[in-house]
Amino acid sequence: MPELRQDPATKQWVIMATERAKRPHDFKKPSQPEPLPAHKADCPFCPGNEKMTPPETLAYRQGGPPNSPGWWVRVVPNKFSALVPEGSLTRREEEGLFRKMDGVGQHEVIIETPHHNQGLALMEDKQVEEVLLAYRERYLTLRENPRFKLIIIFKNHGLAAGTSLDHPHSQLVATPIVPLNIRHRFEKAAGHLDDDGTCVYCDIIREGLRVRQRIVMETERFVIFHPFASRAPFETWILPKEHQASFGSISMNDAKEFAKVLKTTLFQLYQGLNNPAYNYIVHTAPIKDEHEDYFHWHLQILPRLVTPAGFELGTGIFINTALPEETAAFIRNLSA
Secondary structure, X not given: OOEEEEOOOOOOEEEEOHHHOOOHHHHOOOOOOOOOOOOOOOOOOOOOOHHHOOOXXXXXXXXXXXXXXXXXXXXXXXXXXXXXXXXXXXXXXXOOOEEEOOOEOEEEEEEOOOOOOOOHHHOOHHHHHHHHHHHHHXXXXXXXXOOOOEEEEEEEEOHHHOXXXXXXXXXXXXXXXXXXXXXXXXXXXXXXHHHHOOOHHHHHHHHHHHHOOOEEEEOOOEEEEOOOOOOOXXXXXXXXXXXXXXXXXXOHHHHHHXXXXXXXXXXXXXXXXXXXXXXXXXXXXXXXXXXXXXXXXXXXXXXXXXOOOHHHHHHOOEEEOOOHHHHHHHHHHHHO
Protein backbone atom coordinates (compact mmCIF):
# COMPACT_ATOMS: atom_id res chain seq x y z
CA MET A 1 0.00 0.00 0.00
CA PRO A 2 1.16 3.65 -0.30
CA GLU A 3 3.44 5.12 2.36
CA LEU A 4 3.75 8.60 3.83
CA ARG A 5 7.39 9.36 4.60
CA GLN A 6 8.71 12.39 6.47
CA ASP A 7 11.97 14.14 5.65
CA PRO A 8 13.80 14.36 9.01
CA ALA A 9 15.58 17.55 7.92
CA THR A 10 12.54 19.59 6.87
CA LYS A 11 9.64 17.65 8.47
CA GLN A 12 7.87 17.74 5.10
CA TRP A 13 5.84 14.70 4.06
CA VAL A 14 6.09 12.79 0.79
CA ILE A 15 3.71 10.14 -0.55
CA MET A 16 5.39 7.01 -1.89
CA ALA A 17 2.75 5.77 -4.32
CA THR A 18 3.91 2.17 -4.29
CA GLU A 19 0.79 0.79 -6.01
CA ARG A 20 1.42 2.89 -9.09
CA ALA A 21 5.17 2.88 -8.76
CA LYS A 22 7.39 2.60 -11.80
CA ARG A 23 10.53 0.53 -11.97
CA PRO A 24 13.66 2.67 -12.21
CA HIS A 25 14.36 1.75 -15.84
CA ASP A 26 10.89 3.03 -16.81
CA PHE A 27 12.11 6.60 -16.30
CA LYS A 28 14.74 6.38 -19.03
CA LYS A 29 14.01 8.76 -21.89
CA PRO A 30 13.26 6.86 -25.10
CA SER A 31 15.45 8.96 -27.38
CA GLN A 32 17.92 11.83 -27.43
CA PRO A 33 17.30 15.13 -29.24
CA GLU A 34 19.53 16.16 -32.12
CA PRO A 35 23.14 16.60 -30.94
CA LEU A 36 24.26 20.17 -30.29
CA PRO A 37 27.12 21.80 -32.23
CA ALA A 38 30.43 22.51 -30.47
CA HIS A 39 30.05 26.22 -31.30
CA LYS A 40 26.98 28.29 -32.15
CA ALA A 41 27.44 31.63 -33.86
CA ASP A 42 24.56 33.40 -32.10
CA CYS A 43 25.14 31.93 -28.60
CA PRO A 44 26.18 34.67 -26.14
CA PHE A 45 28.14 32.13 -24.08
CA CYS A 46 30.30 30.79 -26.95
CA PRO A 47 33.88 32.11 -27.39
CA GLY A 48 34.10 35.10 -29.70
CA ASN A 49 30.72 36.42 -28.50
CA GLU A 50 31.98 37.96 -25.24
CA LYS A 51 30.53 41.36 -26.20
CA MET A 52 27.06 39.81 -26.11
CA THR A 53 27.26 39.51 -22.29
CA PRO A 54 27.88 42.10 -19.57
CA PRO A 55 31.58 42.46 -18.59
CA GLU A 56 32.87 39.39 -16.76
CA THR A 57 33.35 39.32 -12.99
CA LEU A 58 35.69 36.31 -13.14
CA ALA A 59 37.40 34.28 -15.85
CA TYR A 60 39.97 31.52 -15.95
CA ARG A 61 42.02 32.06 -19.12
CA GLN A 62 45.58 31.64 -20.35
CA GLY A 63 46.61 35.25 -21.00
CA GLY A 64 44.68 37.76 -23.07
CA PRO A 65 42.60 40.75 -21.95
CA PRO A 66 39.31 40.50 -20.04
CA ASN A 67 36.19 39.83 -22.10
CA SER A 68 38.11 38.14 -24.89
CA PRO A 69 38.36 34.51 -26.05
CA GLY A 70 40.82 32.06 -24.51
CA TRP A 71 38.88 31.35 -21.29
CA TRP A 72 37.79 27.94 -20.02
CA VAL A 73 35.40 29.17 -17.29
CA ARG A 74 33.77 32.59 -17.34
CA VAL A 75 31.42 34.35 -14.88
CA VAL A 76 29.25 37.28 -15.98
CA PRO A 77 26.30 39.20 -14.54
CA ASN A 78 23.02 37.82 -15.80
CA LYS A 79 21.86 40.08 -18.64
CA PHE A 80 18.29 39.66 -17.38
CA SER A 81 19.07 39.78 -13.67
CA ALA A 82 16.38 39.00 -11.11
CA LEU A 83 18.21 41.34 -8.70
CA VAL A 84 20.67 44.23 -9.21
CA PRO A 85 23.52 45.57 -7.01
CA GLU A 86 22.16 49.13 -6.77
CA GLY A 87 19.26 50.26 -4.63
CA SER A 88 18.07 50.74 -1.07
CA LEU A 89 17.48 48.04 1.52
CA THR A 90 14.84 50.14 3.24
CA ARG A 91 11.52 48.32 3.51
CA ARG A 92 8.51 50.44 2.65
CA GLU A 93 4.83 50.08 3.47
CA GLU A 94 2.20 50.62 0.81
CA GLU A 95 -1.50 51.11 1.56
CA GLY A 96 -0.80 50.25 5.20
CA LEU A 97 -0.54 46.53 4.51
CA PHE A 98 1.79 45.69 1.63
CA ARG A 99 5.56 45.75 2.08
CA LYS A 100 8.21 46.23 -0.60
CA MET A 101 11.87 47.11 -1.09
CA ASP A 102 14.26 47.58 -3.98
CA GLY A 103 15.36 44.38 -5.73
CA VAL A 104 18.92 44.53 -4.45
CA GLY A 105 21.25 41.60 -4.95
CA GLN A 106 23.64 39.96 -7.40
CA HIS A 107 22.69 37.53 -10.17
CA GLU A 108 25.54 35.89 -12.07
CA VAL A 109 25.95 33.20 -14.71
CA ILE A 110 28.81 30.70 -14.50
CA ILE A 111 29.63 29.67 -18.09
CA GLU A 112 31.05 26.22 -17.46
CA THR A 113 32.93 25.58 -20.69
CA PRO A 114 33.73 27.19 -24.05
CA HIS A 115 32.12 24.17 -25.76
CA HIS A 116 28.44 24.61 -26.54
CA ASN A 117 27.74 20.88 -26.42
CA GLN A 118 29.78 19.70 -23.41
CA GLY A 119 27.65 19.30 -20.31
CA LEU A 120 29.04 18.65 -16.84
CA ALA A 121 28.35 14.91 -17.11
CA LEU A 122 30.67 14.63 -20.12
CA MET A 123 33.45 17.03 -19.09
CA GLU A 124 36.93 16.02 -18.03
CA ASP A 125 37.32 15.92 -14.24
CA LYS A 126 39.71 18.90 -14.38
CA GLN A 127 37.12 21.08 -16.11
CA VAL A 128 34.47 20.26 -13.50
CA GLU A 129 37.04 21.15 -10.83
CA GLU A 130 37.47 24.56 -12.43
CA VAL A 131 33.71 25.13 -12.39
CA LEU A 132 33.51 24.25 -8.69
CA LEU A 133 36.48 26.48 -7.90
CA ALA A 134 34.70 29.33 -9.70
CA TYR A 135 31.63 28.70 -7.52
CA ARG A 136 33.85 28.86 -4.45
CA GLU A 137 35.69 31.99 -5.54
CA ARG A 138 32.54 33.96 -6.34
CA TYR A 139 30.88 32.79 -3.10
CA LEU A 140 33.83 33.97 -1.02
CA THR A 141 33.89 37.32 -2.81
CA LEU A 142 30.16 38.06 -2.55
CA ARG A 143 29.89 36.98 1.09
CA GLU A 144 32.01 40.02 2.00
CA ASN A 145 29.24 42.35 0.85
CA PRO A 146 27.28 43.28 4.02
CA ARG A 147 24.11 43.82 1.97
CA PHE A 148 23.83 40.11 1.15
CA LYS A 149 22.28 37.60 3.58
CA LEU A 150 22.20 34.42 1.49
CA ILE A 151 24.02 33.08 -1.58
CA ILE A 152 22.44 30.27 -3.58
CA ILE A 153 24.13 28.42 -6.44
CA PHE A 154 22.00 26.37 -8.80
CA LYS A 155 21.87 24.78 -12.23
CA ASN A 156 18.95 24.21 -14.61
CA HIS A 157 19.68 21.54 -17.22
CA GLY A 158 17.16 20.92 -19.99
CA LEU A 159 13.90 22.54 -21.04
CA ALA A 160 11.86 20.74 -18.39
CA ALA A 161 14.17 22.20 -15.74
CA GLY A 162 13.69 25.79 -16.93
CA THR A 163 16.84 26.46 -18.92
CA SER A 164 16.61 29.00 -21.74
CA LEU A 165 20.06 28.50 -23.29
CA ASP A 166 21.63 25.18 -24.27
CA HIS A 167 25.21 26.26 -23.58
CA PRO A 168 26.26 24.64 -20.26
CA HIS A 169 25.95 27.14 -17.45
CA SER A 170 24.86 27.51 -13.85
CA GLN A 171 23.80 30.51 -11.81
CA LEU A 172 24.47 32.29 -8.53
CA VAL A 173 22.10 34.66 -6.76
CA ALA A 174 22.97 36.72 -3.67
CA THR A 175 19.90 38.07 -1.85
CA PRO A 176 19.38 40.69 0.89
CA ILE A 177 16.81 38.46 2.60
CA VAL A 178 16.49 34.81 3.65
CA PRO A 179 13.31 33.53 1.92
CA LEU A 180 10.66 31.95 4.11
CA ASN A 181 10.84 28.41 2.68
CA ILE A 182 14.62 28.40 3.11
CA ARG A 183 14.27 29.84 6.62
CA HIS A 184 11.91 26.95 7.40
CA ARG A 185 14.64 24.48 6.43
CA PHE A 186 17.09 26.24 8.73
CA GLU A 187 14.62 26.48 11.61
CA LYS A 188 13.89 22.74 11.50
CA ALA A 189 17.61 21.96 11.51
CA ALA A 190 18.14 24.35 14.44
CA GLY A 191 15.23 22.71 16.30
CA HIS A 192 16.82 19.28 15.86
CA LEU A 193 20.08 20.62 17.30
CA ASP A 194 18.20 22.10 20.28
CA ASP A 195 16.28 18.88 20.94
CA ASP A 196 18.95 16.23 20.29
CA GLY A 197 22.23 18.14 20.46
CA THR A 198 23.26 16.89 17.01
CA CYS A 199 23.15 18.08 13.40
CA VAL A 200 20.22 16.40 11.62
CA TYR A 201 22.27 16.07 8.43
CA CYS A 202 25.14 14.37 10.28
CA ASP A 203 22.50 12.02 11.73
CA ILE A 204 21.14 11.34 8.24
CA ILE A 205 24.64 10.48 7.02
CA ARG A 206 25.31 8.20 10.00
CA GLU A 207 22.01 6.35 9.64
CA GLY A 208 22.33 6.14 5.87
CA LEU A 209 25.78 4.57 6.11
CA ARG A 210 24.47 2.12 8.71
CA VAL A 211 21.53 0.97 6.57
CA ARG A 212 23.25 1.54 3.19
CA GLN A 213 20.29 0.61 0.96
CA ARG A 214 19.87 4.20 -0.27
CA ILE A 215 23.61 4.91 -0.59
CA VAL A 216 24.77 5.38 -4.19
CA MET A 217 28.45 6.08 -3.56
CA GLU A 218 30.82 6.87 -0.72
CA THR A 219 34.25 8.50 -0.90
CA GLU A 220 36.71 9.55 1.76
CA ARG A 221 35.10 12.98 2.09
CA PHE A 222 31.57 12.69 0.64
CA VAL A 223 28.49 10.50 0.70
CA ILE A 224 25.92 10.33 -2.14
CA PHE A 225 22.45 8.91 -1.58
CA HIS A 226 18.78 8.99 -2.52
CA PRO A 227 16.95 10.43 0.51
CA PHE A 228 14.42 8.41 2.51
CA ALA A 229 11.62 10.86 1.68
CA SER A 230 12.66 11.65 -1.90
CA ARG A 231 10.37 14.25 -3.46
CA ALA A 232 10.95 12.92 -6.98
CA PRO A 233 12.34 9.77 -8.63
CA PHE A 234 16.14 9.68 -8.47
CA GLU A 235 16.42 12.72 -6.19
CA THR A 236 20.06 12.69 -5.08
CA TRP A 237 21.94 14.41 -2.27
CA ILE A 238 25.70 14.91 -2.00
CA LEU A 239 26.91 15.76 1.51
CA PRO A 240 30.40 16.29 2.91
CA LYS A 241 31.11 13.88 5.75
CA GLU A 242 32.79 16.63 7.76
CA HIS A 243 30.28 18.99 9.35
CA GLN A 244 30.35 22.34 7.56
CA ALA A 245 27.48 24.80 7.68
CA SER A 246 28.62 26.85 4.70
CA PHE A 247 29.67 25.93 1.18
CA GLY A 248 32.18 28.77 1.57
CA SER A 249 34.06 26.63 4.11
CA ILE A 250 35.01 24.02 1.53
CA SER A 251 38.77 23.68 1.07
CA MET A 252 40.49 23.66 -2.32
CA ASN A 253 41.21 19.93 -2.00
CA ASP A 254 37.66 19.11 -0.97
CA ALA A 255 36.32 21.22 -3.84
CA LYS A 256 38.34 19.08 -6.23
CA GLU A 257 37.00 15.84 -4.73
CA PHE A 258 33.50 17.30 -4.74
CA ALA A 259 33.91 18.00 -8.46
CA LYS A 260 34.80 14.36 -9.18
CA VAL A 261 31.83 13.15 -7.13
CA LEU A 262 29.44 15.57 -8.84
CA LYS A 263 30.67 14.66 -12.31
CA THR A 264 30.33 10.91 -11.56
CA THR A 265 26.83 11.38 -10.15
CA LEU A 266 25.65 13.41 -13.14
CA PHE A 267 27.21 10.92 -15.55
CA GLN A 268 25.33 8.07 -13.85
CA LEU A 269 22.05 9.95 -14.34
CA TYR A 270 23.05 10.76 -17.93
CA GLN A 271 23.84 7.12 -18.65
CA GLY A 272 21.01 5.50 -16.72
CA LEU A 273 18.21 7.89 -17.68
CA ASN A 274 19.41 9.06 -21.11
CA ASN A 275 20.38 12.63 -20.18
CA PRO A 276 17.33 13.76 -18.19
CA ALA A 277 16.51 17.37 -17.42
CA TYR A 278 17.41 18.25 -13.83
CA ASN A 279 17.92 21.05 -11.35
CA TYR A 280 20.59 21.11 -8.72
CA ILE A 281 20.91 23.48 -5.78
CA VAL A 282 23.72 24.08 -3.32
CA HIS A 283 21.98 24.49 0.06
CA THR A 284 24.11 26.52 2.45
CA ALA A 285 23.68 28.44 5.70
CA PRO A 286 22.92 32.17 5.67
CA ILE A 287 26.10 34.25 5.71
CA LYS A 288 25.64 35.35 9.32
CA ASP A 289 25.26 31.72 10.45
CA GLU A 290 28.21 30.23 8.57
CA HIS A 291 29.90 29.09 11.77
CA GLU A 292 26.81 27.76 13.56
CA ASP A 293 26.36 24.03 14.22
CA TYR A 294 22.76 23.58 13.13
CA PHE A 295 23.15 23.37 9.34
CA HIS A 296 25.22 21.19 6.99
CA TRP A 297 25.69 22.35 3.41
CA HIS A 298 24.81 19.91 0.65
CA LEU A 299 23.93 19.66 -3.02
CA GLN A 300 20.47 18.41 -4.03
CA ILE A 301 19.79 17.07 -7.54
CA LEU A 302 16.17 16.87 -8.69
CA PRO A 303 15.72 15.11 -12.05
CA ARG A 304 12.68 16.43 -13.92
CA LEU A 305 11.10 13.06 -14.68
CA VAL A 306 7.59 13.92 -13.51
CA THR A 307 5.58 17.16 -13.38
CA PRO A 308 4.10 18.35 -10.07
CA ALA A 309 0.35 18.86 -10.47
CA GLY A 310 -2.59 20.23 -8.52
CA PHE A 311 -2.24 18.05 -5.43
CA GLU A 312 1.45 18.91 -5.00
CA LEU A 313 0.86 22.62 -5.60
CA GLY A 314 -2.14 22.69 -3.30
CA THR A 315 -0.68 20.75 -0.38
CA GLY A 316 3.10 20.94 -0.72
CA ILE A 317 3.11 17.14 -0.43
CA PHE A 318 4.92 15.54 -3.34
CA ILE A 319 3.96 12.15 -4.81
CA ASN A 320 6.89 9.94 -5.73
CA THR A 321 6.25 6.84 -7.86
CA ALA A 322 9.71 5.31 -7.39
CA LEU A 323 11.12 4.04 -4.11
CA PRO A 324 14.56 5.52 -3.31
CA GLU A 325 15.80 2.09 -2.21
CA GLU A 326 15.15 0.84 -5.77
CA THR A 327 16.48 3.89 -7.62
CA ALA A 328 19.69 3.85 -5.56
CA ALA A 329 20.19 0.16 -6.37
CA PHE A 330 19.63 0.93 -10.07
CA ILE A 331 22.39 3.57 -10.03
CA ARG A 332 24.75 1.33 -8.06
CA ASN A 333 24.26 -1.42 -10.64
CA LEU A 334 25.24 0.98 -13.41
CA SER A 335 28.56 1.54 -11.67
CA ALA A 336 29.03 -2.21 -11.20
